Amino acid sequence: MGEQLKIFAPATIANISCGFDVLGLCLDGVGDEMTIRKVTSKGVRITKIIGQDLPLEVEKNVAGVAALALLTNLDRELDFGFEIEIKKNIKPGSGIGSSAASAAGAVFAINRLLGNPYDQTELVKFAMQGEQLASGNAHADNVAPAIFGGFTLVRCYDPLDIISIHTPKELVATVIHPQIEVKTADSRAVLKPTVTLKDAITQWGNVGGLISGLYTEDYDLISRSLKDVIVEPLRAILIPGFDKVKQAAIEAGALGSGISGSGPSIFALSKGKENANKVAKAMQSIYENVGIDYDIHVAGINAEGVKVIDQPILEL
Template identity: 50%
Template sequence: MSPIEKDSIHVFAPATVANMVCGFDVLGFAIDEPGDEVYMRRVDQPGVRLVNITGDEGRLPREAERNTVSASVLTFLQHIGQTDIGLEIELHKHMPIGSGLGSSAASTVAGLFAVNTLLGSPLSRKELLPFAVQGEALACGHGHADNVAPALLGGVTLIRGYDPLDVVTLPAPPELHASVVFPHVDVPTRDARQMIRTKVALKDAVTQWGNIAGLVAGLFTADYELIGRSMHDVLIEPTRAILIPEFYEMRRIAMESGALTFGISGSGPSVFAFTQSRDKAAAITNLIQAHLTERGIESNGYVSGVNTDGPKEINN
């Protein structure tokens, strides 16, 4: 065994906020928490086995070929020509399934980062990305990269194109913080995608292009006001907001409390606000959660800067 290879590894991969309001399927950023953890160890018996999953309430498949974590690992091993290796995988989910925070992406990225590191990092993080996209296709029927790219690469990512896959890492201004709230309501990703219009008016498309360009410019110049006024969606949010109880009231609370912008995380039901300080993000999180509690809706709240690290090895 090579000195740079390992016998076992423990990895954390972060949740992500996809779309960033105006960038449907092309923009996303990673946050510090929540996230998923994978334990992986080498064994003598060849094959990949998923030996334990916690935190999923029994919802995820246990068969290696059907679970995004182990299936992605199998594809990776086929690519590097090491199908005779023996691996046991434990997946510990610390983030809710169907939250709009990239739950499947975090699991897939944790598994791929773990196996790549375990075997001495034969591939770069960008070279791992296509395997992560395949994992997303298995999880939700659509191989998009706006969750897996920031989860794997960290920071803010732009998916410039899919054929071939072309991902650009964008700068994250240091004062940018996110208030993230996950209301405990069910908005399945597949259902949310099916509601999206397949044809849009040219004037709406022009508005959206201008907002995406403005957001990218704002990130490069750390122009927080430009970031805020660019993060508006005329194509997707008006439809998806219908599925999220109290969406417009949550947005009112956030904007009146000094948020730069407010929108849906991924397909929802999670929502997020950008602010220029952690304290303001924390205050907005508390206010939104208090409002949801008054309406009888439980929720999880998170406060984070933009996570520029992506997955990381945990030293036990």
């Protein structure tokens, strides 16, 4: 046996303001490392988690649940199994796709070790089962960009239809992560089950404008479209200093700013690394006075998604 993959499982930003549960993007250089190996014993085992106190029990871990979803769907019985090690660099509850990274990484690596029997959309379906465990909702706006890379649109959930969206070359993300936890389940609990027709029309226009702006690399159009009139007003109260951080980011030159996923992370998109760094300093200046520790990242858009970083072959 002895075959294994070491992979990079990237962080992601979901929703991107106007695209609740359907839009997401993949971050470059921010993510987890995972090692998945084939072993002689059948089934899935999680042998080690570094960096976070998370369950090793397969049925209680998003990577384990996603891996089991893939293996259960196979049309053949395997005479071997898989061991998973995870180095968690993305903190759970951070709003930049911690659970999605683990789930996407697990199914990507197992699929590769099996000879790629599944396409990317099928891998998203399996990874969504990990999201179901984490948040109570099998959403794809984080796992889709983690697997596909770049910007993605979930055009439809039933049947699942993922569309890769063009990424403008100069687009750079800034993400500030306050060291508080906002659970996805809790952030969903504040949402209303219905919206007004006026707000829905505004949101549809912004989604269409953002997609168009990305394809045409029209940064002014991207800026005008990065607005959320439905979800952000309800979730903003869960994030200390949100309004001030958003205002500071835009005044510093960001195209737009909003809640990353379910929060508490706040993202901004900028044209160029120089602007993104100015935005980072502006965001930091607000949080220096809030009294909450934070991490901050300036990252380009990762067009590849989950990727192999090392592929040693071990002899057992």
